[in-house]
Amino acid sequence: MIHWSEGEYSYSAKWHSENGIAAHKKIQIVDDTLTADIAYRLACAGTAMLYKGDFQNARQLLQALVRRVDKPSKKSNRVDRLAKDKTKSPLDTFNLYRLAQSQRARILGMLLIPVNADHSISLRRAPDVIQACLEAYGEQSEPYVISLRELLGVISAHEWRKKGVPVLARDDEEIRIYPHYGVFSPVRGEYIELVLKAPLPSALQNHSIAFDIGTGTGVLSVVLAMRDIQKIIATDQDVRAIACAQDNVDRLGLQSRIEILKTNLFPAQKAALIVCNPPWLPARPSSSLEHAVYDLESQMLKGFLDKLKDHLSPGGEGWLILSDLAEHLGLRSRPELLSLIEAAGLKVVGRLDTKPVHQKAFNQEDPLYLARSAEITSLWRLAI
Numbered sequence: 069m070i071h072w073s074e075g076e077y078s079y080s081a082k083w084h085s086e087n088g089i090a091a092h093k094k095i096q097i098v099d100d101t102l103t104a105d106i107a108y109r110l111a112c113a114g115t116a117m118l119y120k121g122d123f124q125n126a127r128q129l130l131q132a133l134v135r136r137v138d139k140p141s142k143k144s145n146r147v148d149r150l151a152k153d154k155t156k157s158p159l160d161t162f163n164l165y166r167l168a169q170s171q172r173a174r175i176l177g178m179l180l181i182p183v184n185a186d187h188s189i190s191l192r193r194a195p196d197v198i199q200a201c202l203e204a205y206g207e208q209s210e211p212y213v214i215s216l217r218e219l220l221g222v223i224s225a226h227e228w229r230k231k232g233v234p235v236l237a238r239d240d241e242e243i244r245i246y247p248h249y250g251v252f253s254p255v256r257g258e259y260i261e262l263v264l265k266a267p268l269p270s271a272l273q274n275h276s277i278a279f280d281i282g283t284g285t286g287v288l289s290v291v292l293a294m295r296d297i298q299k300i301i302a303t304d305q306d307v308r309a310i311a312c313a314q315d316n317v318d319r320l321g322l323q324s325r326i327e328i329l330k331t332n333l334f335p336a337q338k339a340a341l342i343v344c345n346p347p348w349l350p351a352r353p354s355s356s357l358e359h360a361v362y363d364l365e366s367q368m369l370k371g372f373l374d375k376l377k378d379h380l381s382p383g384g385e386g387w388l389i390l391s392d393l394a395e396h397l398g399l400r401s402r403p404e405l406l407s408l409i410e411a412a413g414l415k416v417v418g419r420l421d422t423k424p425v426h427q428k429a430f431n432q433e434d435p436l437y438l439a440r441s442a443e444i445t446s447l448w449r450l451a452i
Contacts, residue, residue, distance in 0.1 A: 070180075070213050072097065072118055081182065082212035084205065086221075086250070087355035089177060092116035100125045104132035111178035118180045118213065123194035130179050130216050137172050158439055159398035162351075165435045170354055177215040185211050200226035204249035225249035235260055235287055238294055245287045246319065248312035252360030254287040258422045259345060259389045262447040263291050266420055269451075271340035271383035272297060278341040279303065279379065281333055281372055284360060286313030288343050289326045300326045301335050306359075333371050340381045344372045345389040350399050366400065366408075373412040377452045385417065388448040391424075396439035409450065418449035 070083040072095040083091040094114055098107070099121035107129055110117060119126045183189055185208050187201035197219065204222045225248070232244030233254055247253040254260060272278070276298040280289040283302035292300050302317075304310055310330050317326045329335055334342075347353075347363035354362075363369065369390070376386045394400040409416065421444050423429075429440045 070095065082208075082210050084212050084214045084218075085177075086218055086357055087173065087177070089174075089215075092178075092180075095180070102129065104129060104136065107179070108133055108136045108175075111175045116178045116180055118182065119191070119216070120182075121191065123181075123189060123191040126179065126181065126191070126216055127220070130176065130220075133176055133179065137175055157398055158396060161435060162397045162399070162439075166351070166354075168435075173217075173354075176217050179216045180213050181216045181219055183212050183214060183219075185209060195223070197223060197226075200249075203229065222249055228253060236264065236291065236294060243290065243294070243320070245285050245290065245316050246312075247285050248308055248315070250308040250357055251306070251312040252284050254285055256424060256426055256445075258424055258445050259447070260287065260291060262389060262420050262422055262445065263288055263343065263387070264295070266387060266447050266449065267418075268295065268297075269341055269383060269385040271381050271385075275340045275381050275384075277301070277337075277339045277381075278343065279335060279339045281342060281344040282346060282368060283313045283328070284309050284345075286316045286326070286328070288345060289313065290316065290320060290322065292341070292343065293320075293322050293325050297341065298325060301329055301337075301339070302326060303329045303331050303333065303335060305330065305332055333368075334375055334379045338379050338381045338384075340384040341387065342376060342379060342384070343387045343389070344368075346372060348391040349394050349397070370408060373408050373414065373450075376450065377413050380452055384451070386414070386450040388450060389445070390448065391443055391445045393439060393443045396442050397436070409448075414450045414452065416448060417451045420447045420449075421445070 069080045070091040071078065071080045074097055095116045095118055096110060097120055098117040107117060111133065181189065183201065187198040187208065189197060200222050203226060229246050229248055232246040234242050235245050235254055235257065236243045245254055278292050278297045278300050280292065280300055280302040283289055283304050286302055289300045289302040302313055304313065310328055314328045317323055317328060346368040347359065347361055349362050350364065350366040351362045352364045353359045380386060395402055424443055424445055428434050429443060431437060434440060
């Protein structure tokens with residue numbers, strides 16, 4: 069619960085944070101009279117601000133905080149200086165980048181919005197966010213408080229869910245995937261192209277079944293179905309991912325060919341093709357939303373490789389989709405990856421590479437530009 073006072077009265081409400089931030093202890097009631105400079109000082113000092121004014125003014129205040137947090141200065145531009153310091157290692161740059169991102173998120177998360185139990189917002193000029201919050205949080209029985217930054221993320225996710233993400237074309241028809249809140253969106257299409265182009269193992273001719281391990285939105289299961297694989301079992305442990313993948317399968321009418329299963333990594337049986345796109349960076353995620361990108365000590369990668377041979381049919385292949393960004397950041401070396409593959413009793417029978425095309429790979433102002441610009445995404449074809 070989160071507690072605050074207004075005059076002589078004390079109030080409380082349920083606190084919600086997808087980042088796992090504890091309920092704030094220091095809370096000040098603010099309205100449209102609050103200036104951005106004072107708000108920035110309060111946030112930096114650890115005082116959260118519960119907004120009771122006009123919603124659109126709150127959004128403008130958050131934008132003003134963003135400008136102050138991101139404003140280059142001698143004190144605040146440490147990450148940029150470190151990125152240009154040739155004596156520092158890529159790992160040093162990455163660690164300071166993550167620290168700066170954490171501090172940025174903490175400050176911008178200090179502006180809070182009260183939400184009613186039905187997900188409506190009583191502030192003036194507040195948008196209708198009932199459906200967006202219902203999709204993200206489900207039914208609620210009591211009012212709650214969240215950061216405005218998180219709320220805007222929920223609204224943005226709702227828009228992505230409505231319009232979808234185009235991933236491939238079939239018979240002049242555009243195939244779209246509809247990501248849910250909290251499920252990583254397939255915005256980096258280069259790995260989808262790899263799965264579309266990789267030669268299918270001949271074992272599929274006699275045993276046309278594939279697994280999609282850690283399916284997320286279900287996008288790779290859909291791609292495998294488009295490649296005429298008759299049966300795909302998609303697995304995930306996350307409840308949101310399971311619901312999202314099932315939604316996408318249902319939208320495309322692929323229920324008879326794609327089965328969504330909530331389990332840790334592998335189903336019980338074997339398959340001629342097993343595909344896995346694990347988190348690419350072996351680092352600690354700072355929120356539930358980061359688990360698709362960061363995986364401490366490469367637990368999912370190791371789990372996939374260790375058990376892969378036990379679930380491959382004779383002549384089958386495992387496709388590991390992995391970026392080498394971790395190698396350029398000093399988080400994992402290529403010999404370490406090859407050692408994991410060898411220790412699992414696997415051999416590399418082929419590899420397809422591609423360069424990323426997302427904007428950060430070309431943004432020289434990005435603190436991680438050197439690593440991002442050198443990044444290669446690979447599909448490793450593994451066999452026993």
